[in-house]
Amino acid sequence: MNMMTGVSPWERLIRPDRVHGSLYTDPEIFEAELKNIWYRTWVYVGHESEVPNANDYVVKSIGPQSVIMTRDEQGKVNLLLNRCSHRGNQVCSFERGNARSFTCPFHSWTFANDGRLVGYAFPDGYEGQDKSQLALGRVTRVESYRGFVFGSFAADGPTLKEHLGGAAETIDRLVRTSPEGEVEITAGFLKHRVKANWKFILENECDGYHPAFVHTSIFGVADSMIGKLYGGTSTALTRDYGNGHTEIDLRPEFRKRDAPMSWFGTSEERLPDYTARMKTAYGDTAAREIMIDGTPHVMIFPNLFIAEIQMFVIQPLGVDDSVQHVTALQFKGAPDLNRRLRQQTMGSVGPAGFLLADDSEMYERCHRGVLARNPEWIFLGRGEKRQRQDELGFTVGHVTDEVPSRGIWAHYRKLMEAA
Amino acid sequence: MLSRESSATLMSAITAFLYREARLQDEHQYEAWEKLWTDDGVYWVPANGADIDPERQMSIIYDNRSRIALRVRQLMTGKHFTQTPQSNLRRLISNIELMDEQPDNGDIAVASNSLIFESSLRDDMLWAARSEYRLRHVDGELRMASKKVILVNNDKAIYTLSFLV
Numbered sequence: 357m358n359m360m361t362g363v364s365p366w367e368r369l370i371r372p373d374r375v376h377g378s379l380y381t382d383p384e385i386f387e388a389e390l391k392n393i394w395y396r397t398w399v400y401v402g403h404e405s406e407v408p409n410a411n412d413y414v415v416k417s418i419g420p421q422s423v424i425m426t427r428d429e430q431g432k433v434n435l436l437l438n439r440c441s442h443r444g445n446q447v448c449s450f451e452r453g454n455a456r457s458f459t460c461p462f463h464s465w466t467f468a469n470d471g472r473l474v475g476y477a478f479p480d481g482y483e484g485q486d487k488s489q490l491a492l493g494r495v496t497r498v499e500s501y502r503g504f505v506f507g508s509f510a511a512d513g514p515t516l517k518e519h520l521g522g523a524a525e526t527i528d529r530l531v532r533t534s535p536e537g538e539v540e541i542t543a544g545f546l547k548h549r550v551k552a553n554w555k556f557i558l559e560n561e562c563d564g565y566h567p568a569f570v571h572t573s574i575f576g577v578a579d580s581m582i583g584k585l586y587g588g589t590s591t592a593l594t595r596d597y598g599n600g601h602t603e604i605d606l607r608p609e610f611r612k613r614d615a616p617m618s619w620f621g622t623s624e625e626r627l628p629d630y631t632a633r634m635k636t637a638y639g640d641t642a643a644r645e646i647m648i649d650g651t652p653h654v655m656i657f658p659n660l661f662i663a664e665i666q667m668f669v670i671q672p673l674g675v676d677d678s679v680q681h682v683t684a685l686q687f688k689g690a691p692d693l694n695r696r697l698r699q700q701t702m703g704s705v706g707p708a709g710f711l712l713a714d715d716s717e718m719y720e721r722c723h724r725g726v727l728a729r730n731p732e733w734i735f736l737g738r739g740e741k742r743q744r745q746d747e748l749g750f751t752v753g754h755v756t757d758e759v760p761s762r763g764i765w766a767h768y769r770k771l772m773e774a775a
Numbered sequence: 776m777l778s779r780e781s782s783a784t785l786m787s788a789i790t791a792f793l794y795r796e797a798r799l800q801d802e803h804q805y806e807a808w809e810k811l812w813t814d815d816g817v818y819w820v821p822a823n824g825a826d827i828d829p830e831r832q833m834s835i836i837y838d839n840r841s842r843i844a845l846r847v848r849q850l851m852t853g854k855h856f857t858q859t860p861q862s863n864l865r866r867l868i869s870n871i872e873l874m875d876e877q878p879d880n881g882d883i884a885v886a887s888n889s890l891i892f893e894s895s896l897r898d899d900m901l902w903a904a905r906s907e908y909r910l911r912h913v914d915g916e917l918r919m920a921s922k923k924v925i926l927v928n929n930d931k932a933i934y935t936l937s938f939l940v
Contacts (some may be wrong), residue, residue: 547931548935576854681932702834717935
């Protein structure tokens, strides 16, 4: 806090319609973000379906920290830090597996998959030690919403439900695309690294202004309906849910088309099995509505992006070093849909994807660009004068407007000022 | 079994084919490269190991023939920004081995190693891979019926791979 003026350093860097370029490039700001955002707010870690059986584990991350997501023998999901409590060695070096315990290779300390220290080698010499004080570190709070597991390192703060707020409804909308009401994450991840700050990715996920330009090469040669959703005359919306969560709401366009499965560029006829299961599960009318509306395009702050057919998880490693973990969404009870989801996901995202390769190129060029400090600011004012409140009180704007970026930065400022 | 002489002739034709493919890729001759494929060609770059099932698990590239054509068409637009400007590339192909001279369907199984130097706007990169081919004689010329490129670091987070690998 600046004592002379009462203006916080963050207010100097973040204004309603612009942000300072140093927010993307200053290593000290990145360190402050780790502390105030990544190690405090709710961060998406993994999905329950990645550890379906007792003793399954999968290695995930929160920022640069390695986190082991385990399902213990009681069926509870734990988020353990991958660091031996003795000398700091990583206790798990495989990406996934099934194990009741993890034994550190350095001095053979052994931890149960719920984190308890169950034994150390040559126990004489540890007389009087309290094993319960030497467990694996844990992510302080763990909560899941419809199978999506989030962790927070803060002991106190909003519940996950409070954090998700209005954006929880987008996850409800997502899971009902399955005739059994469940998403499964079973197709493995592509890991795409970029030399760019993580916030360029965060903002781009719900930037509806760029597709017409960045993706022109693929829209021009593929028989794709995506391009039309992002044009100047589109009726699609951008929305700010608060708490940094943002959405591109494409439902107005899909409802105009009034054709089930057009959101996925296909039709009921091509997915007869899926269509039948949906109608059995939800009834004809509701199934039709669900299949017209399609899945959400929502960015759950700070790292979970649902992009209609795929899921992205953003991981910051350094101020200019980030990874996007991407996989196809799979809907329980929908094998014919799932195959198409995998095929289209492989085509569009990952290091060689028709879409994501060009997005990544833009993040990297932006990152190099903002190292230039004149002009100092990044302008985010598009649509500021025409944004409005929707019936639930959330700010909405045209699909090409920068409502999402402004929402992200307003929340970012709150988190950083609360430090 | 082929005679030693005919085997040597085949090996030299295969080597010439692989070198030519490498040059077309390095020099961004996309249309000429596309013509190396058979009508049922499959271009596969697995992720997370060499032995995943591409029908169940995500791959970096898993293109059937029509998607190979789409990939080439996107590159040809000149607006695939990650290749505009194009990467400068040179690759070394080595360790060429005939893995199976006369399998049941007549395709020839060949494997090689490659080391690819890429210089792009981002940085200079070194990529290493094992490539496994099924080659087929079509109208007297060798064609690729499948090409599987196993990047040595395909289990890690990798930078954009937008040139023809």
